[in-house]
Amino acid sequence: NAGVTQTPKFRILKIGQSMTLQCTQDMNHNYMYWYRQDPGMGLKLIYYSVGAGITDKGEVPNGYNVSRSTTEDFPLRLELAAPSQTSVYFCASRQGLSTDTQYFGPGTRLTVL
Amino acid sequence: GIQVEQSPPDLILQEGANSTLRCNFSDSVNNLQWFHQNPWGQLINLFYIPSGTKQNGRLSATTVATERYSLLYISSSQTTDSGVYFCAVVPAYSGAGSYQLTFGKGTKLSVIP
Numbered sequence: 001n002a003g004v005t006q007t008p009k010f011r012i013l014k015i016g017q018s019m020t021l022q023c024t025q026d027m028n029h030n031y032m033y034w035y036r037q038d039p040g041m042g043l044k045l046i047y048y049s050v051g052a053g054i055t056d057k058g059e060v061p062n063g064y065n066v067s068r069s070t071t072e073d074f075p076l077r078l079e080l081a082a083p084s085q086t087s088v089y090f091c092a093s094r095q096g097l098s099t100d101t102q103y104f105g106p107g108t109r110l111t112v113l
Numbered sequence: 114g115i116q117v118e119q120s121p122p123d124l125i126l127q128e129g130a131n132s133t134l135r136c137n138f139s140d141s142v143n144n145l146q147w148f149h150q151n152p153w154g155q156l157i158n159l160f161y162i163p164s165g166t167k168q169n170g171r172l173s174a175t176t177v178a179t180e181r182y183s184l185l186y187i188s189s190s191q192t193t194d195s196g197v198y199f200c201a202v203v204p205a206y207s208g209a210g211s212y213q214l215t216f217g218k219g220t221k222l223s224v225i226p
Contacts, residue, residue, distance in 0.1 A: 058213060
């Protein structure tokens with residue numbers, strides 16, 4: 001199993017550009033998450049999904065959109081990138097219960113200039 | 114929401130020394146995980162430990178759920194232990210929701226030769 005994979009690893013955007021961060025998991029997990037980590041801080045939840053076709057907002061959703069058309073994939077879309085979105089983005093997945101271990105991808109480092 | 118506090122915020126150790134990292138949380142939890150974020154930014158699962166004690170090599174963790182804290186012990190530290198250690202929890206009152214992990218701000222550990 002590859003676990004949780006993310007692409008790209010690094011990206012530089014100009015203000016106002018758009019991009020999609022890709023996330024795929026091969027563990028057949030129901031729950032998937034997107035977090036952002038700002039320098040020196042813990043992770044904050046952007047969006048999550050409890051299954052294909054079902055998504056919901058987390059703590060910091062503004063400026064982002066998600067979709068979940070399959071169990072495996074959970075892309076994060078940035079529209080009109082802003083410098084405040086400069087961060088490291090982590091995707092994660094869990095089987096389903098609150099007691100399950102959550103697994104993280106390697107992260108995408110995004111800089112908006 | 115639930116509060117997660119980690120201490121100390123920074124720790125410098127000589128190689129070979131032992132250390133204890135603490136995580137306090139403000140409410141009952143049914144999921145607690147310890148992560149190591151290495152200097153390359155990757156989040157590595159260390160322990161899933163909502164209660165009790167676990168050991169893995171030089172690392173061990175204890176969670177006293179009734180007193181709302183968890184401890185991570187690192188023995189005979191090595192330079193490769195450097196990085197940030199995060200505690201993250203899912204509150205017991207989450208119910209049928211996101212089951213999102215709430216992260217502490219981490220303990221930055223530097224092990225010097």
